[in-house]
Amino acid sequence: MAKLILIDGSSYLYRAFHALPPLSNSQGEPTGALFGVVNMLRATLKAKPDHVAFVSDAPGPTFRNALYDQYKANRPPMPDDLRAQVDPMLAIVAALGFPILRVSGVEADDVIGTLTEQAHARGIEVEISTGDKDLAQLVRPGVSLVNTMTNTTTDSAGVMEKFGVEPAQIVDFLALTGDTVDNVPGVPKCGPKTAAKWLAEYGTLDQLIANADKVGGKIGESLRAALPQLPLSRELVTIKTDVPLDVAVTDLALHERHLEQLRELFTRYEFKAALKELDNDAAAPVVVGAHPVRDPGSAVSTEEHRAQGALLQQAPAPDLAMEGRYELVTTQAQFDGWLAKIASAPLIAFDTETTSIDAMQADIVGLSLSVEPGHACYVPLTHDYPGAPAQLPRDQVLAALKPFFEDPSRPKLGQHAKYDINILSHYGITVQGLKHDSMLESYVWNATATRHDMDSLARKYLGYETIKYEQVAGKGAKQISFSQVDLDTACRYAAEDADVTLRLHHALWPKLESIPALRAVYQDIEIPLVPVLAAMEQRGVLIDVNELRMQSQQLGKRMLELQQEAWKNAGREFNLDSPKQLQAILFDELGLPAKLKTPTGQPSTNEEALDAIADDHPLPRLILDYRGLAKLRSTYTDKLAEMVNPRTGRVHTSYHQGAVATGRISSSDPNLQNIPVRTEEGRRIRQAFVAPTGWVVLAADYSQIELRIMAHLSGDEGLLKAFHEGGDVHRATAAEVFGLKPEEVSANQRRAAKAINFGLMYGMSAFGLARQLGVDRGEASDYMARYFSRYPGVRAFMDATREQAHRDGYVQTLFGRRLYLENLSSRNQALRAGAERAAVNAPMQGTAADIIKRAMLAVHAWLQQRDDAHMLMQVHDELVFEVRQDAVEAVRAGVIERMSGAAELSVPLLVEAGVGANWDEAH
Structure with a gap:
C-alpha cells in the first residue's frame, strides 16, 4: 500500500526548540530548532515515502479568529531566537525536496486533515508526524500519528490508551477540557480524566449536554455554566477536512534535492553529520528516472534517453541563483538610461505592480524591467504614502514606453504576461511582440512537475527563494496597497519579479528547445494564444442583471418548496443547511443506513453519502436538490450580478492556460466551465448572457470531438x-x-x-x-x-497507449503536448489504474484542447480584419461570439470554416453553430 507522510512543520519547529538546548553556530546564529528539524527530516527521508508534504502554518489570522476573537489571544509571541530560525528551516526543507504547504486562513492541522481525508479515500496509508494532540481526532485504521522525537506511533488503540477515549471522541474530549495554550474555553475544573469519564458514560458531547442536569456536584455546576459556549469550543478544536487545495495527494512527492543549496546551508549552520551524509550521497552514482523521455515520432538511443531524462531531473542552475542588483528609477536620467538598454537588448522581461489582482479593475503602481539575469530596475509611478519621494509622471513614462511595448519586432518576456498585457491596455497600450512567458515554458515542459507561479518555479528551477508579497505589504486586515509600500522595499520586490522571470527563461527555454514537439506546442499554440485570451478578457460579456435577479427569486421560491417537502418527509421542521440536524433526522430518527463516515466517525451527510441512500427514502434526494439550487443561487444568479465591472458594465472572466495538465483552458471569477447544463435551472443561467442592441450571440461547438479524435488515433x-x-x-x-x-x-x-x-x-x-x-x-x-x-482498433489503441505510457512515463497529444503520469509505477493498484485511465484519456482530451486553441488563433486572426464580431468566451469545446445582426451568416460561415480546419483528422471535424438573443438560445 502506498504511504503518505504528513509532517506537522509548526509542531516540528516548536518541539525541537523546546526540547534541545539553545545551540548556536560560531557566528552566534541560533541553530537548536534547526538542528532538531533537520534530524527529524533526515529520518523521514530514510523511510522513502511514496508521498510526503511539509505542512506549516501560514502567517495571519484564520477562520477560527473570526469565530472567536480571543482564540490564541494568550499565546506569547514567538521567541526571537525561534523566529530567526523559521526562514532557514523553510529553506532547508525546500532544498531537501519536501513539498511545502502553507494555506492562508486555516491552520496546518486543517491542511493535514484535508490531505488525510483525500488519501484515506484513495486507499493510501497516512502517517502524521506530529506531537499535537488535536490531530488524534484524525486517527483511524490506516491513519496513525508518529512522534519522531520519542519514536512512538499512536494508532486507534494508542489514542484510547493515552486519552481514555476513542479517536472519534477526541473533538468532544478537547471541547470539554479546553486548551489554555490556544485559549479555547472548556468546562472549568474538567480535566482529561473527567472528560473521558463523561464520554465513556454518555458517548458524545451532545448526549452529555442533553443530560447535563444529571451530573452532580461542583463539576456539574461548572458543566451547566459552560453549556452556552461548548458548541463554539467544539467548532474551534474540530479540524477541517475540506480545505480547497491547489495540489492533490498524488502530486505530493519528494522533489530532486538542491545539493549546492543544502551544502551551503549545512555549512553555514555547522551541521557536520548532515553535511557528511550529503557528501556521501553526492558521491554515489546518479540514477536517472525510471521513465526515460522519448522525442515523439522518432527512435532515440539509450544515451539520448538518459540525456533527456537528466533534463527532467536536473537540479537548479547555480549560476542563476545569484543575488540580484536592482535600481530604483526616480529621475529622468536613470529612465533614459534604461530606455537605451531596452533599445539594444535581445529580450526584455517586464512586470507591472498594481492595486489589485483583478486585472480589469486594477490601476498601475509601477513597472519593472530586466535585460540580463541578476540586474533589473523598478520605475515607481503612483506610490502615495506620506513622505513618498518624487516619482516620474505616470503618463510620461507610459508614453515613452508605448512604442517599445507596441513594436512587434521587439521581443518581450513575462511571467503570466496576460495579466500585465491587460493592465497596460487600460492606458492605451496594446502589447505586441510577446516572445516568451516563463509560466508557459514551465507548463509546456512538464505540466505536473510543479505549480507554475513565480515562487514555485524559482524554487524548483533556480533554487532561489523569492520575496513574497506578504513580506512587503503585510497580510489580512493589516495588508496595505502596494502604492503604500516604501520605494526601497518596493524596488527589491518588484525588480526581483522581472529579474527572476528572465532567469527562469534562461533555465527553461533550453529544455524546450531540446524537444522540437514541445517547442512547437509552446511557440505555435500557447504563446500566440496569450493576446487572444487577453482580448477576450478585456471585451467581457454583457449580463442581464434583471434576469439574474428574477432567477434568484425563482430559485428561492423553489428552495422554499423543497424545504416544505423535506419537512413533510422528515415529520418535523429542521434547518436543511445544518449537517448536524440532518444527521440526527436521517440516521437517528429515520434509521437510514450510514454508508459513509466523517473523519471523526460520525455519519456523513455530504453529497456522496446522500446519493448512496437516495433510493432508500425521499429525503436525501430532496436535500441534494435543495443544495444544488442553493449552489446555483450563491455561485451564479446572486454572484454574477455583483461581478459586473463598473468601468465596462460587463463581466470579465479570467482564463488560465497553466492550470489543467491536459492543456485545457480553465476560467475563474466567474468559472464559465462549471455553469451546469444538465438541469433546467442550470441552463437558464445562460439566458442572462446577452448581446447589446443590434447584436446577437453566436455559439459554435465541436460535435463529439473527443470521439472523433479516438477514431483518428485508433484508425478503427x-x-x-x-x-x-x-x-x-x-x-x-x-x-x-x-x-x-x-x-x-x-x-x-x-x-x-x-x-x-x-x-x-x-x-x-x-x-x-x-x-x-x-x-x-x-x-x-x-x-x-x-x-x-x-471495434478492435479501439482496444488495440488503448492497449498500445498504456504500454507506451509505462515505457516512457508520459503520453502525448496529436500535436506533441506531453502529460507525465507518475503513478503508473505506483504499488497502489487504485492509483496505478487511475494513471492508466488518464493515459488513455489524455491524448484525446489534450488533442481536443489543442484543436480548440488552434481554432481560436485562426478565428481571432480573421476577426482582426472585421469590426462586426468579437470572440467572448471559450467553454470546453465551444466558442461564443457577439455578432452584429447584419453579419450573422458571414461570421457563422467563417467561424465554422476555421474551426473545422483547425486540424486534419481522418474524420470530419463537425461544428454546429447557433444564434440567439442570449447564450441559451444560441447553444
Whole structure:
C-alpha cells in the first residue's frame, strides 16, 4: 500500500526548540530548532515515502479568529531566537525536496486533515508526524500519528490508551477540557480524566449536554455554566477536512534535492553529520528516472534517453541563483538610461505592480524591467504614502514606453504576461511582440512537475527563494496597497519579479528547445494564444442583471418548496443547511443506513453519502436538490450580478492556460466551465448572457470531438466508417454492437452505445457502465465485449497507449503536448489504474484542447480584419461570439470554416453553430 507522510512543520519547529538546548553556530546564529528539524527530516527521508508534504502554518489570522476573537489571544509571541530560525528551516526543507504547504486562513492541522481525508479515500496509508494532540481526532485504521522525537506511533488503540477515549471522541474530549495554550474555553475544573469519564458514560458531547442536569456536584455546576459556549469550543478544536487545495495527494512527492543549496546551508549552520551524509550521497552514482523521455515520432538511443531524462531531473542552475542588483528609477536620467538598454537588448522581461489582482479593475503602481539575469530596475509611478519621494509622471513614462511595448519586432518576456498585457491596455497600450512567458515554458515542459507561479518555479528551477508579497505589504486586515509600500522595499520586490522571470527563461527555454514537439506546442499554440485570451478578457460579456435577479427569486421560491417537502418527509421542521440536524433526522430518527463516515466517525451527510441512500427514502434526494439550487443561487444568479465591472458594465472572466495538465483552458471569477447544463435551472443561467442592441450571440461547438479524435488515433475502420457516413454515430455503434439495422435500434440500445463510446475514453469499467445504465455487471460486460469485437482498433489503441505510457512515463497529444503520469509505477493498484485511465484519456482530451486553441488563433486572426464580431468566451469545446445582426451568416460561415480546419483528422471535424438573443438560445 502506498504511504503518505504528513509532517506537522509548526509542531516540528516548536518541539525541537523546546526540547534541545539553545545551540548556536560560531557566528552566534541560533541553530537548536534547526538542528532538531533537520534530524527529524533526515529520518523521514530514510523511510522513502511514496508521498510526503511539509505542512506549516501560514502567517495571519484564520477562520477560527473570526469565530472567536480571543482564540490564541494568550499565546506569547514567538521567541526571537525561534523566529530567526523559521526562514532557514523553510529553506532547508525546500532544498531537501519536501513539498511545502502553507494555506492562508486555516491552520496546518486543517491542511493535514484535508490531505488525510483525500488519501484515506484513495486507499493510501497516512502517517502524521506530529506531537499535537488535536490531530488524534484524525486517527483511524490506516491513519496513525508518529512522534519522531520519542519514536512512538499512536494508532486507534494508542489514542484510547493515552486519552481514555476513542479517536472519534477526541473533538468532544478537547471541547470539554479546553486548551489554555490556544485559549479555547472548556468546562472549568474538567480535566482529561473527567472528560473521558463523561464520554465513556454518555458517548458524545451532545448526549452529555442533553443530560447535563444529571451530573452532580461542583463539576456539574461548572458543566451547566459552560453549556452556552461548548458548541463554539467544539467548532474551534474540530479540524477541517475540506480545505480547497491547489495540489492533490498524488502530486505530493519528494522533489530532486538542491545539493549546492543544502551544502551551503549545512555549512553555514555547522551541521557536520548532515553535511557528511550529503557528501556521501553526492558521491554515489546518479540514477536517472525510471521513465526515460522519448522525442515523439522518432527512435532515440539509450544515451539520448538518459540525456533527456537528466533534463527532467536536473537540479537548479547555480549560476542563476545569484543575488540580484536592482535600481530604483526616480529621475529622468536613470529612465533614459534604461530606455537605451531596452533599445539594444535581445529580450526584455517586464512586470507591472498594481492595486489589485483583478486585472480589469486594477490601476498601475509601477513597472519593472530586466535585460540580463541578476540586474533589473523598478520605475515607481503612483506610490502615495506620506513622505513618498518624487516619482516620474505616470503618463510620461507610459508614453515613452508605448512604442517599445507596441513594436512587434521587439521581443518581450513575462511571467503570466496576460495579466500585465491587460493592465497596460487600460492606458492605451496594446502589447505586441510577446516572445516568451516563463509560466508557459514551465507548463509546456512538464505540466505536473510543479505549480507554475513565480515562487514555485524559482524554487524548483533556480533554487532561489523569492520575496513574497506578504513580506512587503503585510497580510489580512493589516495588508496595505502596494502604492503604500516604501520605494526601497518596493524596488527589491518588484525588480526581483522581472529579474527572476528572465532567469527562469534562461533555465527553461533550453529544455524546450531540446524537444522540437514541445517547442512547437509552446511557440505555435500557447504563446500566440496569450493576446487572444487577453482580448477576450478585456471585451467581457454583457449580463442581464434583471434576469439574474428574477432567477434568484425563482430559485428561492423553489428552495422554499423543497424545504416544505423535506419537512413533510422528515415529520418535523429542521434547518436543511445544518449537517448536524440532518444527521440526527436521517440516521437517528429515520434509521437510514450510514454508508459513509466523517473523519471523526460520525455519519456523513455530504453529497456522496446522500446519493448512496437516495433510493432508500425521499429525503436525501430532496436535500441534494435543495443544495444544488442553493449552489446555483450563491455561485451564479446572486454572484454574477455583483461581478459586473463598473468601468465596462460587463463581466470579465479570467482564463488560465497553466492550470489543467491536459492543456485545457480553465476560467475563474466567474468559472464559465462549471455553469451546469444538465438541469433546467442550470441552463437558464445562460439566458442572462446577452448581446447589446443590434447584436446577437453566436455559439459554435465541436460535435463529439473527443470521439472523433479516438477514431483518428485508433484508425478503427468501423468507427471511421460511422463518422464518414455522417449519421448518428451512437445509433451506428448500437447497430454494430447489437447486430441490428440502424432503424431497428431502440432508445435504450442507443443510450448504451453512447455510454460505451464516451465511457471508454475515460476508462469506464463494466461496473461503472452497469451503474450508469442500470443493468447488472454481466450484461454491461457483454456490451463491452461486443463493442471491442466490432471495434478492435479501439482496444488495440488503448492497449498500445498504456504500454507506451509505462515505457516512457508520459503520453502525448496529436500535436506533441506531453502529460507525465507518475503513478503508473505506483504499488497502489487504485492509483496505478487511475494513471492508466488518464493515459488513455489524455491524448484525446489534450488533442481536443489543442484543436480548440488552434481554432481560436485562426478565428481571432480573421476577426482582426472585421469590426462586426468579437470572440467572448471559450467553454470546453465551444466558442461564443457577439455578432452584429447584419453579419450573422458571414461570421457563422467563417467561424465554422476555421474551426473545422483547425486540424486534419481522418474524420470530419463537425461544428454546429447557433444564434440567439442570449447564450441559451444560441447553444
